[in-house]
Amino acid sequence: MATTSVQNIRRLYTMDPGRDGLGIVDNAAVVIDRGRVSWVGPTEAAPAADRVVDGTGLIGLPGLVDPHTHAVWAGSRADEFAQRLAGARYADILEAGGGILSTVAATREADAVQLREHARLRLDHMRSRGVTTVEVKSGYGLNPATELLMLEAAATEHHSIAVVRTFLGAHTVPREFRQNRTAYVEQIIEEQLPLCAPHADFVDVYCDRGAFDRDEAVAILSAGKALGLKVRAHAEQVSYTGIAEAAAKLGATALDHLEKIDEAGIAAMADAGTVAVLLPGAQLYLKDDAPPVEALREAGVPIAIGTDLNPGSSPVHDLWTAATLSTLISGLTMEEALLGITRHAAQALGLHDRGHLAIGAKGDIALFQPPPGEPASMESLLQHMGRPGAHVVLCSEVTD
Numbered sequence: 001m002a003t004t005s006v007q008n009i010r011r012l013y014t015m016d017p018g019r020d021g022l023g024i025v026d027n028a029a030v031v032i033d034r035g036r037v038s039w040v041g042p043t044e045a046a047p048a049a050d051r052v053v054d055g056t057g058l059i060g061l062p063g064l065v066d067p068h069t070h071a072v073w074a075g076s077r078a079d080e081f082a083q084r085l086a087g088a089r090y091a092d093i094l095e096a097g098g099g100i101l102s103t104v105a106a107t108r109e110a111d112a113v114q115l116r117e118h119a120r121l122r123l124d125h126m127r128s129r130g131v132t133t134v135e136v137k138s139g140y141g142l143n144p145a146t147e148l149l150m151l152e153a154a155a156t157e158h159h160s161i162a163v164v165r166t167f168l169g170a171h172t173v174p175r176e177f178r179q180n181r182t183a184y185v186e187q188i189i190e191e192q193l194p195l196c197a198p199h200a201d202f203v204d205v206y207c208d209r210g211a212f213d214r215d216e217a218v219a220i221l222s223a224g225k226a227l228g229l230k231v232r233a234h235a236e237q238v239s240y241t242g243i244a245e246a247a248a249k250l251g252a253t254a255l256d257h258l259e260k261i262d263e264a265g266i267a268a269m270a271d272a273g274t275v276a277v278l279l280p281g282a283q284l285y286l287k288d289d290a291p292p293v294e295a296l297r298e299a300g301v302p303i304a305i306g307t308d309l310n311p312g313s314s315p316v317h318d319l320w321t322a323a324t325l326s327t328l329i330s331g332l333t334m335e336e337a338l339l340g341i342t343r344h345a346a347q348a349l350g351l352h353d354r355g356h357l358a359i360g361a362k363g364d365i366a367l368f369q370p371p372p373g374e375p376a377s378m379e380s381l382l383q384h385m386g387r388p389g390a391h392v393v394l395c396s397e398v399t400d
């Protein structure tokens with residue numbers, strides 16, 4: 001098997017926790033051997049390799065990780081976008097039977113081929129922007145068969161990037177159970193979870209107005225955990241429920257949104273080593289307040305950033321846009337934003353072999369051309385939204 005050396009990278013942000021800060025190496029080289037990083041350092045000191053990829057003038061990063069998407073869905077919510085621009089509120093639309101429920105109706109109508117093809121187009125676009133690992137949720141089926149279909153459509157083997165799958169049967173209560181929500185929670189625990197758990201890595205719930213309350217959420221997360229799934233939740237987004245504290249105490253790997261989190265929730269996350277996943281796209285589209293970033297930072301909670309790609313609250317396909325928004329509207333520094341889409345995002349998925357470039361890590365490298373006339377630095381990437389795409393160097397492509 002051939003070794004590959006990616007050389008002359010103008011500025012490499014290794015994100016290696018063993019180095020200072022963001023682990024910057026200028027005029028860097030990375031050697032990949034059998035899919036794993038075997039050497040990182042200055043190009044002039046790099047060992048010989050069978051193949052060379054030239055990174056002259058480019059900015060290098062570990063392949064990006066998007067830790068929160070709903071990338072499998074059918075249909076459109078364009079009509080609701082117009083309603084929301086005219087003043088309708090997201091939670092009111094959901095409580096009136098639209099929102100997530102309108103995407104559920106369209107997704108149930110779709111077949112496996114359509115769901116997979118839609119997801120493929122979305123994930124291909126993400127990859128073109130340097131994302132090499134993405135989390136994808138179910139949650140627009142809300143019945144056993146369609147939840148399973150969504151998880152199957154998301155499977156890594158159908159896509160150009162690595163996929164971590166999350167079961168979200170508890171996204172909201174479907175129409176047919178609106179008069180008997182207890183029976184829906186039972187169906188999730190007794191039918192959906194046993195069917196879907198072998199096809200998922202995480203269990204998630206949307207605990208909020210119009211969705212599930214804290215006790216229901218804890219019951220569902222506990223049942224998923226008992227089946228071996230890692231725990232995460234859409235927590236404290238539109239209204240405060242107390243789920244962040246309860247889910248952290250269950251050992252949640254990550255908790256997402258957090259606009260309304262309180263001190264007890266933050267303390268529980270810090271104690272449990274739970275990662276905060278901020279979703280500035282949803283914050284922007286729903287005109288929500290920023291999460292309490294200063295308090296999360298003070299408590300030492302690692303912060304990741306996701307697109308939350310979905311057809312309603314965050315039709316944001318680009319992780320770089322989410323990162324830039326996190327600095328503009330959520331209060332992150334540029335260093336935090338870059339960590340948030342690399343090392344901390346991988347940590348939010350319970351993955352410790354990516355999101356950084358150090359010996360033994362996955363050989364996913366994303367090379368970026370700075371915008372014309374800009375220096376090869378993170379400032380150029382974060383300041384300019386919609387700049388040129390990435391040249392992604394993947395171990396799977398270069399070591400075969």
Ligand code: NIG
Pocket residue numbers: 070099100103206234237282308310311312313314
């Ligand atoms: O993360 N908040 C709940 N779930 C998604 C929204 C999904 C939708 O609106 O379709 C979110 O924002």
Ligand code: FE
Pocket residue numbers: 068069070234308310
């Ligand atoms: Fe979400």
